[in-house]
Amino acid sequence: AQSVTQLGSHVSVSEGALVLLRCNYSSSVPPYLFWYVQYPNQGLQLLLKYTSAATLVKGINGFEAEFKKSETSFHLTKPSAHMSDAAEYFCAVSDIDAGGGNKLTFGTGTQLKVEL
């Protein structure tokens, strides 16, 4: 089964600084990869998705992620952090289950704190 590892359960950056959230996946075959964001007391919202069309994926709110097969990584970045980016971020990998369906497996999440 596929899995993802998110390094750093908590990341703190200053407003205006670069945001880098790390995600590594375990797979020999390029899978579908996702980044979701969760604001307090809300459900998860899709930030961006990798489906092999392009290695650099642009998402909402200025976020982007680069798929690097050689490093089995899919790190999330944003050039300049904003206070509104404070949330929990989840990396996820899509796997095909026994029934041929799409099974999404999430990492443990990274809590992003943005300081003035």
Place this chain on the structure above:
Amino acid sequence: EAGVAQSPRYKIIEKRQSVAFWCNPISGHATLYWYQQILGQGPKLLIQFQNNGVVDDSQLPKDRFSAERLKGVDSTLKIQPAKLEDSAVYLCASSLDRLGGELFFGEGSRLTVL
């Protein structure tokens, strides 16, 4: 377009009691998922439906958890009897298709078992 609706948002029960959560997916979405999110962890898939059939329930504790989607639209997740370790947020999600499609999540139902 209306999103995924879940109720109740919050529920507090004592251990050994029962509880039920309801989910109404986005109209036209054939695939419905229930995830369990324990504090400090990522969501874990409990069960996946394709229309009214179960695709994957390998992580569902079947001795106490049950779920149904009888008419292929809304779904109910039940826990009976509840244990302390069932305290979590139960997230419902739906997607248009099964392969690589975006999942749309509801706001979740937060369960506290005392």
